[in-house]
Amino acid sequence: MSDIQNLQSYDPFADLGDSKDTGDQQGYIHIRIQQRNGRKTLTTIQGLPSNFDQKRMLKIFKKDFACNGTLVEDEELGSVIQLQGDQRVKVLTLLTTEGKIDKKQVKIHGF
Numbered sequence: 001m002s003d004i005q006n007l008q009s010y011d012p013f014a015d016l017g018d019s020k021d022t023g024d025q026q027g028y029i030h031i032r033i034q035q036r037n038g039r040k041t042l043t044t045i046q047g048l049p050s051n052f053d054q055k056r057m058l059k060i061f062k063k064d065f066a067c068n069g070t071l072v073e074d075e076e077l078g079s080v081i082q083l084q085g086d087q088r089v090k091v092l093t094l095l096t097t098e099g100k101i102d103k104k105q106v107k108i109h110g111f
Contacts, residue, residue, distance in 0.1 A: 029101065031088050033110035043088055045081040052099070054079050065090050 027047070034042045048057060054071055058081050062069050069083040083091075088108050095101045 027105060029095065029106045031091050031106060031108045033086055033088055040084075041086050043083040043086060043091065045083070045091060046077050046079075048079075048081070049101075054081065057081065061087070061091065061094070064094065 027049075029045065029047045029049075032044045032046075034044060036042055045061075048054065058069050058071050061067075061081065061083055065083065065085075065087050067084045067087060069081060072080045072082055074080055088110065092103070092106055092108060095106060096103050
């Protein structure tokens with residue numbers, strides 16, 4: 001009977017502290033698409049490296065893709081760029097060609 005372990009001493013579901021997970025998982029850039037109403041969509045970009053100026057990147061995206069956009073500050077995700085329309089492929093090509101970002105660092109989500 002002395003071989004029985006006390007399973008109550010370890011709680012596997014307990015909070016292990018601050019996980020530092022801000023949606024920026026391991027330095028990835030996440031490009032997502034969100035459905036608005038009808039055929040309207042939003043493209044969101046999060047996790048851009050700190051050496052990129054967010055406002056300047058937004059201005060470049062808006063000018064090159066001929067769409068409107070905004071910079072949204074989120075308490076969990078940090079600063080998120082929102083663009084009108086499905087701009088996922090265009091954002092990926094711009095970041096890889098002009099931004100010198102490896103394609104492996106970018107994750108495209110949606111549909």
